[in-house]
Amino acid sequence: MIDYRITSKEGYAEKIGELVSMLEHTRAVTLEEIKGLSERELDFLPDDRSNTIGSLLLHIASIEYVHQVISFEKRDITEAELKKWQAALELGQTGRNTIRKHGLEFYLEELSQVRENTLANLKNYQDQWLFEEKQWGNGIPHNNYYLWYHVMEDEINHRGQIRVIKRMLAEK
Template identity: 40%
Template sequence: MDHQPYNRRQFVGQLTLLGLGTGALALPNLTLARPATDKPNINHIGPQAGFTPQIGTLLSMLDWVTNSVIAYHSKLTVEQLDYLHDKDSNTIGSLMMHLAATEVVYQDITFHGLQDFSPANKPRWNVAMELQDAARQQIKGNPLSYYKDAFDEVRAVTKAEMKKRDDDWLLSGETKDWDWNNYCKWFHVTEHYANHRGQMTWYAKRIPK
């Protein structure tokens, strides 16, 4: 799909027209709008080069919260990433793999019309998706770079597939059994990173000194 370049000024301008029609939308000063770049500032939420506006904005939020997961835990050792608070808990490392697995399953659901992992993805990712005892036994002994590499690998697939799609696709996707559009599904992926980041923070603060 050939996407025309977008920038924040154009995106906000479009919102301005909408706001004039509804009289209900408060907008920032247009002079603060910045053009989309190939290497956007992680702290600038908004359209990204190579993507339609709402897809780019969604990806900027997903990248920001994913980066926060890695940044907050950047000084943890392998032993700390494997810390198990109690028998019913999950380690920080296994929760990171759970996040990557969640993104993969939503790739299969939204990009390929499946209800679960593809046969190729399930053997690799199902343990991390389900967590529990299997994850406690199998996901351990890895440095932070292992989990970051998993995030980067999965995100590269997400972005490659999103480049093939547009905002009409993002705002569609409801099914008879699942009345969420694709935007809601991918917002849930973003929210999942944030939700488990809070859980990891709780565990990290209780690692014995």
Template identity: 40%
Template structure:
């Protein structure tokens, strides 16, 4: 959270970023020591691994950077891997595996750093703006990003427990 205090943000912007950073810090603390095997674990082939969830979280935040700050979405060719990560389907499960935690955290940290930089250029009034074709303002959109990450943090906790349980029963 130290990154938040390195820049001056308006009050509401700081509040949103504080919540985002809190969830992000809890997520990073929960995954920072995971092995590739733990990151790739999925209880069955239709469930996403922690690695896929991590890149999905980054992808969604990047999408909302484009959407709320530039009124754009992902370009099918330019953002192909981001789109794959966002969709969390079979292709994502094949694409994002056998990577270290450093790989996933580098992606996440780069996206988050850009988020903090973008927010440093706007003020509380910006939160009241609406993106094109949306009935939700930027405040709502970024609370959704935080909520989304928080929900996936619960999924990460569950996958870690399932992995540990399976490892115990496999060794019996």
């Protein structure tokens, strides 16, 4: 059952526990939205410029992975990591060509493995970590709180796309 309360999750600093609550709620709604989808539905391509539900799910996992590397390890992804995640990060034609022919379990496992790492790492930080400021290469400041807000924002955005694709599937 989905919890519709934002609470501070046990085992985490207070604000980080609230962030975990929001991350977990966001994911629970996404998982409910994709429950029972077939490989055909996951691979459905609405048009030649769109993404499939499967590619959007792998994109959600890839964005979370990259944000783990940036915020927990304080580095950019390596060439090997980029090779694994590039199609999912970029989507577009590369994603359309390569992210397909996987059952729902494949995507659920990718999402789960990445999330488990996120939750384990967040236990190691205190609330002030959320507010640590850094700068992108172009000089624009950001903090860890923003990075993890963006992970949720991205998932919610792509969940909206998934809902649209599901409506298109229902009309076929």
